[in-house]
Amino acid sequence: MTHHSGASAGxxxxxxxxxxxxxxxxxxxxxxxxxxxxxDAVPWALxxxxxxxxxxxxxxxxxLLVRAPWQGLGGILADSQVLDALRLSLVCATAATVISxxxxxxxxxxxxxxxxxxxxxxxxxxxxxxxxxxxxGGVALLLAFGRQGVLGRPLDALTGVTLPFTTAGVVVAETFxxxxxxxxxxxxxxxxxxxxxxxxxxxxxxxxxxxxxxxxLPLAGPSLVAGTVLCWARAxxxxxxxxxxxxxxxxxxxxxxxxxxxxxxxxxxxxxxxSLVLLLVSVAVLGGLRDRWLRAGSTL
Amino acid sequence: MSEDVARPTWPSGHPADNxxxxxxxxxxxxxxxxxxxxxxxxxxxxxEPGEVLGVLGPNGAGKTTLLRTLAGLEALSDGTIRxxxxxxxxxxxxxxxxxxxxxxxxVFQSYRLxxxxxxxxNIAFASRSRGASRRASRTAARPWLERLELTGLATRRPGQIxxxxxxxxxxxxxxxxxxxxxxxxxxxxxxxxxxxxxxxAELRRHLSQFGGPVLVVTHDPLEAMVMADxxxxxxxxxxxxxxxxxxxxxxxxTEYVARxxxxxxxxxxxGAPAGTxxxxxxxxxxxxxxxxxxxxDPVLVGLRPSAVTLHTTRPEHxxxxxxxxxxxxxxxxxxxxxxxxxxxxxxxxxDITPAAVxxxxxxxxxxxxxxxxxxETVAYPxxxxxxxxxxx
Numbered sequence: 189m190t191h192h193s194g195a196s197a198g199x200x201x202x203x204x205x206x207x208x209x210x211x212x213x214x215x216x217x218x219x220x221x222x223x224x225x226x227x228d229a230v231p232w233a234l235x236x237x238x239x240x241x242x243x244x245x246x247x248x249x250x251x252l253l254v255r256a257p258w259q260g261l262g263g264i265l266a267d268s269q270v271l272d273a274l275r276l277s278l279v280c281a282t283a284a285t286v287i288s289x290x291x292x293x294x295x296x297x298x299x300x301x302x303x304x305x306x307x308x309x310x311x312x313x314x315x316x317x318x319x320x321x322x323x324x325g326g327v328a329l330l331l332a333f334g335r336q337g338v339l340g341r342p343l344d345a346l347t348g349v350t351l352p353f354t355t356a357g358v359v360v361a362e363t364f365x366x367x368x369x370x371x372x373x374x375x376x377x378x379x380x381x382x383x384x385x386x387x388x389x390x391x392x393x394x395x396x397x398x399x400x401x402x403x404x405l406p407l408a409g410p411s412l413v414a415g416t417v418l419c420w421a422r423a424x425x426x427x428x429x430x431x432x433x434x435x436x437x438x439x440x441x442x443x444x445x446x447x448x449x450x451x452x453x454x455x456x457x458x459x460x461x462x463s464l465v466l467l468l469v470s471v472a473v474l475g476g477l478r479d480r481w482l483r484a485g486s487t488l
Numbered sequence: 489m490s491e492d493v494a495r496p497t498w499p500s501g502h503p504a505d506n507x508x509x510x511x512x513x514x515x516x517x518x519x520x521x522x523x524x525x526x527x528x529x530x531x532x533x534x535x536e537p538g539e540v541l542g543v544l545g546p547n548g549a550g551k552t553t554l555l556r557t558l559a560g561l562e563a564l565s566d567g568t569i570r571x572x573x574x575x576x577x578x579x580x581x582x583x584x585x586x587x588x589x590x591x592x593x594x595v596f597q598s599y600r601l602x603x604x605x606x607x608x609x610n611i612a613f614a615s616r617s618r619g620a621s622r623r624a625s626r627t628a629a630r631p632w633l634e635r636l637e638l639t640g641l642a643t644r645r646p647g648q649i650x651x652x653x654x655x656x657x658x659x660x661x662x663x664x665x666x667x668x669x670x671x672x673x674x675x676x677x678x679x680x681x682x683x684x685x686x687x688x689a690e691l692r693r694h695l696s697q698f699g700g701p702v703l704v705v706t707h708d709p710l711e712a713m714v715m716a717d718x719x720x721x722x723x724x725x726x727x728x729x730x731x732x733x734x735x736x737x738x739x740x741x742t743e744y745v746a747r748x749x750x751x752x753x754x755x756x757x758x759g760a761p762a763g764t765x766x767x768x769x770x771x772x773x774x775x776x777x778x779x780x781x782x783x784x785d786p787v788l789v790g791l792r793p794s795a796v797t798l799h800t801t802r803p804e805h806x807x808x809x810x811x812x813x814x815x816x817x818x819x820x821x822x823x824x825x826x827x828x829x830x831x832x833x834x835x836x837x838x839d840i841t842p843a844a845v846x847x848x849x850x851x852x853x854x855x856x857x858x859x860x861x862x863x864e865t866v867a868y869p870x871x872x873x874x875x876x877x878x879x880x
Contacts, residue, residue, distance in 0.1 A: 388600040390587040391559050392665050394617035398588075402617070406604045 256464050257457040264461040272439045273447035280443060281423040284362035288419050292370045300378035318368045325364050326432025357434035358441050362423035369422050373415030377408035421473045514572015516669055516701040520564040522557050529553050529725040535701035542716025543705045546744055549722040551705040555671045559594040560587035571669050593662030597674040599654050601646035607657050608642040614665030632660040652683045670702045676711055688714055709748040721745050739790060739868050752791040752836050758783050765789050765867050771833030774809040775867035786870040793839040795864035799857040800848050808859040816854045
């Protein structure tokens with residue numbers, strides 16, 4: 189310090205002194221820059237679990253890709269039983285989604301708007317299948333719609349229609365499990381919607397139903413699409429409630445997830461191939477959601 | 489059209505018709521009360537067809553509630569709302585016409601244009617809501633684009649147009665519904681100061697073309713005076729004054745109105761020798777008594793800031809009958825003049841030239857003398873609504 193202040197006071201030695209000091213300063217400055225950069229660095233206490241978590245997610249998927257019977261893939265997928273399962277899955281998931289939209293959107297509106305006592309209880313019940321083990325859902329459906337069930341018996345007596353162990357039963361099971369995803373998403377959008385637009389529509393002569401169709405629903409569009417896709421994806425992957433309520437009859441109730449599970453015991457190669465297909469569908473859904481709707485929704 | 493049958497309350501026969509055909513224009517007659525918790529809005533007003541009523545009042549006075557009640561977004565707690573032959577709300581008979589059945593157009597403060605529809609479809613919304621096809625409703629909406637100088641904006645979304653344009657779209661959308669009553673809530677509040685000037689003149693023109701009663705809510709007195717034929721002042725949920733803009737400006741009923749129009753206003757009682765008013769806030773003024781008033785009557789005294797003269801010494805041999813001392817509190821430059829706030833009995837706002845400020849070397853805290861001619865000091869009967877003494 190004394191040297192430095194002395195050098196500053198004298199005019200002549202100063203340039204040299206500065207150069208002398210600047211030489212050791214170079215690594216010093218780098219170190220300081222590194223210190224600054226380290227501020228943005230991830231603390232290892234967070235980084236290590238994060239890496240483990242990411243690996244835990246990626247490794248199984250990687251394993252699937254590595255073990256996939258790429259050579260025999262075409263043959264396995266061309267198998268009629270596999271195609272049946274795939275077709276059944278797509279049809280049932282789509283049907284369940286349509287029912288979910290038709291019955292779920294009005295329900296979401298009521299949950300978001302109705303000022304009725306007990307509506308919060310109903311709201312909790314609607315979301316129950318989100319946390320309920322799907323198998324339990326399947327059992328509950330059996331007790332309700334089974335041949336001896338509360339609703340199943342009169343249904344059978346009156347129309348001769350029985351739901352369990354039929355393709356319709358698959359749709360019912362998938363609807364039961366997947367619909368809350370749609371209801372919750374759409375209800376949130378209805379609740380967050382600016383009621384001012386609905387008031388404006390009313391002053392322009394729109395009835396309540398017209399307000400819903402022309403204002404409320406279009407403004408909730410991005411959420412409706414997101415909820416629909418989530419619902420469809422969940423229905424496509426449904427296993428527990430389906431196998432409990434509808435069983436696993438090839439061509440009739442054996443959807444892809446059931447086919448994968450059963451094939452794993454007899455024909456692991458086929459199971460892997462089927463899993464690959466489901467993975468592909470999931471990735472496509474995710475990609476579609478991200479690019480088209482999640483972003484559009486966020487700008488609204 | 490079958491739609492007509494479902495709308496017996498509509499005043500004209502064919503709401504789904506061409507929207508250019510005006511419905512039977514009737515006067516708006518409101519006589520009722522809205523209660524919301526602690527707040528009570530007491531409404532007695534009448535607006536003739538073709539008349540523009542400016543509703544003026546401070547925030548929280550109930551201006552927006554008034555409009556929402558007329559539009560059917562709120563219900564009266566008591567009383568009636570009539571539009572021509574039509575009863576829109578009658579609390580006693582439990583008659584309530586819901587907003588979608590009322591021939592009432594409301595232009596909201598933030599316009600509330602539908603963000604998912606383009607300009608044309610926004611304007612076409614009303615006729616579409618009444619069952620017209622997409623094509624027919626658009627055809628009906630198109631003339632409004634020209635009428636409100638929106639040509640070329642038909643396919644724009646509300647987010648892609650300027651504030652002034654959005655204001656016109658909102659007006660077009662309301663007018664295209666062919667209302668018998670038009671309501672505008674702070675129509676210029678969402679605009680920047682420069683746009684406001686041009687839009688104000690435009691809006692006045694469009695409103696004068698509308699045949700039914702119009703209510704324009706505002707808290708800007710200039711806006712109200714430019715756009716309205718008549719003013720109604722709401723304060724604390726009550727109508728405190730109604731009258732022509734000139735009348736309200738000359739004889740404000742309350743301190744709020746006086747401040748808006750820049751007038752000194754004093755409440756007092758007429759003294760025994762008629763012509764002198766003992767002010768509630770202290771002091772007295774010799775005034776010109778405008779009507780048959782008796783000693784002891786409560787009166788308001790209005791005094792223009794430009795009619796007060798300011799002196800640094802007591803004026804000798806002054807002709808004005810009102811001379812009193814005061815202290816300069818505050819100086820404010822208002823365009824080409826300076827408004828001096830003087831404390832005293834009574835306190836007063838005085839307008840003088842900037843040159844005079846320099847000449848007299850005025851500064852806050854300085855003792856001064858004020859004078860005003862009795863001819864410039866006008867006393868008029870205090871409206872019953874002025875509940876507390878007012879003074880600037």
